[in-house]
Amino acid sequence: MDFGRPRGRWAARRRPRRRGALPAQGGSAVNGFDALFARAGDALVAVGRSSDDPEGFARTLLGTLAEPGDGVMGRAIAHVGAVATAQTLLGRPDPAALAAILPPEAAAAPKTVADALERWMPRLDPDAYLRSLAQATRVGARLLLPDDRHWPVGVDDLGVHVPIALWVRGRTSAVAPMTPSIALVGARAATGYGEHMAIEAAAGLVDRGFTIVSGGAYGIDGMAHRSALRSDGDTVAFLAGGIDRFYPLGHEDLLTRIVQTGAVLSEVPCGSAPTKWRFLQRNRLIAAASGATVVIEAGRRSGSLNTANHAAELGRPVGAVPGPVTSPASAGCHRLLRESDAVCVVDADQMAELAGGAGGFGAVALFDDPTEAAPRARGVxxxxxxxxxxxxxxxxxxxxxxxxxxxxxxxxxxxxxxxxxxxxxxxxxxxxxxxxxxxx
Structure with missing residues (x-):
């Protein structure tokens, strides 16, 4: 996939700073960190980490505390590193102690700091964390961290909303900076026209050397994945729940086939349910991990518009396939073409051209906030x-x-x-x- 190392203004965001234990935390938090790290050691080795590297432990633990895209957690990790953040939270800090590991602009908002602790502390359950790791080892999951060579560096453009870590089943090299990638997304309730366009687009893009990225859902997603597999191409699926239990259940065989040649990924730990909120957050990963996003077919309120909005916010090109003007199933594509900078694309050649021009289009979002786009659009x-x-x-x-x-x-x-x-x-x-x- 076309996840080359970051350049320009994104290069400075590539790696969070790592620091050691915070002196102000005293011994209890550090001892708690070391004790739980020791209990998790064998499981961490089983998912591809070293037994003497605390970074993987810290990130997997923090991933159980915060929902995907939590900006306060992201700011803490960017400011002091994952290890120091985990040490602090294992000490069950008060708001002042949490504020001490946040950058000044975040620490200056007491309610934000207090709210973050109220969100995270009820989830600090060492036994549940260890069960999640054990489940990851049972299904052969691997852990990817931002320093790994196969990390999809395009997601780093999400800034403080970057994934804390990624769980992978399949070939980790499928998401490495090796080949160009394009996201094909659309409606679950796809029409015959939409399915035909997804099949043709995926096959044509694979022939042109692209990896197909999507969400593993029914409808357009599934057709794009199947077409890529039939064309002997690479395809990657980002899931909203843990990768220990494939969702939707009706796509278990499809996702298993993807694991054999490509990769299935998620930022949430094994055992996590695929909730509506996590689907919306998952969409930002599809957009960020791809050179461009194309909406094949979508109704006016389709979740794929959320993916397109994330892509636009990130400066990624967005394409939309037009459909019959009388078809409600294409109303979302027409909305993109009318109200945003989406480009009309009708075949694989045009989609490949769109992806080749990544960064050449303005970042004009369809909604005010890509994190909240779809629910906001319905007034929720x-x-x-x-x-x-x-x-x-x-x-x-x-x-x-x-x-x-x-x-x-x-x-x-x-x-x-x-x-x-x-x-x-x-x-x-x-x-x-x-x-x-x-x-x-």
């Missing part, structure tokens, strides 16, 4: 999405349990639940909260 706040993801329609869950699952601070969860209860979307029971199924 991201915290609401995450709280609804964390609820069950059958088993009541306590406030603390919902907060831990959602990665949202408890007082914010309480406010969201109150609003949802007023709308009739959740119900309060003596033992907790449940989601309500709405008619229609």
């Amino acid at each position: 706040h991201p915290d609401t999405v995450r709280v609804l993801d964390a609820l069950s329609s059958r088993a009541p869950r306590t406030l603390d349990d919902v907060a831990r699952r959602a990665g949202v601070e408890p007082r914010r969860v309480m406010a969201v639940l109150g609003a949802l209860e007023a709308e009739g979307r959740v119900a309060r029971h003596p033992s907790g909260w449940v989601a309500r199924r709405l008619a229609g």
Whole structure:
């Protein structure tokens, strides 16, 4: 894939600074770090890390605490390194101790610091962390870190929202800076026209030496992956949940085939569920890891528009395939062509030309914030999405349990639940909260 080493203004972001233990933390946090590191040692070796390198341990641990794209965690790691960040958090710090490892502009926002601790500390469970590592070893997962030669350096353009680490099943070299790449995305409920265009596009791009990147979903994603495999090409799938359990279940065979010749990746640890929020965050990786993004077919509210928006924000070229003007399944593509800098592409030649011009188009986003694009477009706040993801329609869950699952601070969860209860979307029971199924 075309993930060459960064140049220009991105080069300075390539590697977080590594530092040792923070003197202010005293012995308990460091001892806790060393003790848990020792317990995790064999599992870390099994996923491809050295037994005497604490970086892999620190990053895998931090990945269990923060939701994908957490900017506060990203700032801490960029400022003092993953090891010092993990040492601090294992000491269960107060807000002042966390502020000490953040850059001045972040430390100067006390509510931001306090909210981050409320999100992360309920998830600090050493036994759950070790179970996740054990599951990774069982499925043969490998761990990629930013210093590794096979790290897809295009994701570094995400700045403080860069993945803490990546879990991989398959060939880690499939995401190395070796061949050009292009993301083909689109609707799950694809039409025959959309599937035909995805098949033709993927086959033609593979013939031109491109690796096909997508999300492993039904519809356009699946057709693009299958066509690349049938053409003996490389294809890479980014998942929203842990790579120990392929999702969707109906694509287990397809994803297994991708593992044999390409790679399946995720930034969340094994055992993580593929929630709506994580799908939206996964889309930023598809966009960042590709030289260009092409939306093959998409409805007006398709999640693939979120991927296109991420690509535009990153300065990556965006293409859209036009469809019949009477087809709702192409309304999203037409929206991209009308409202953004997306380029009309109709075949593999034009898509390859688009990817070859990476960086030549303006970064004009379809929405205000690519992290929140799709939910914002429907008038839904991201915290609401995450709280609804964390609820069950059958088993009541306590406030603390919902907060831990959602990665949202408890007082914010309480406010969201109150609003949802007023709308009739959740119900309060003596033992907790449940989601309500709405008619229609």
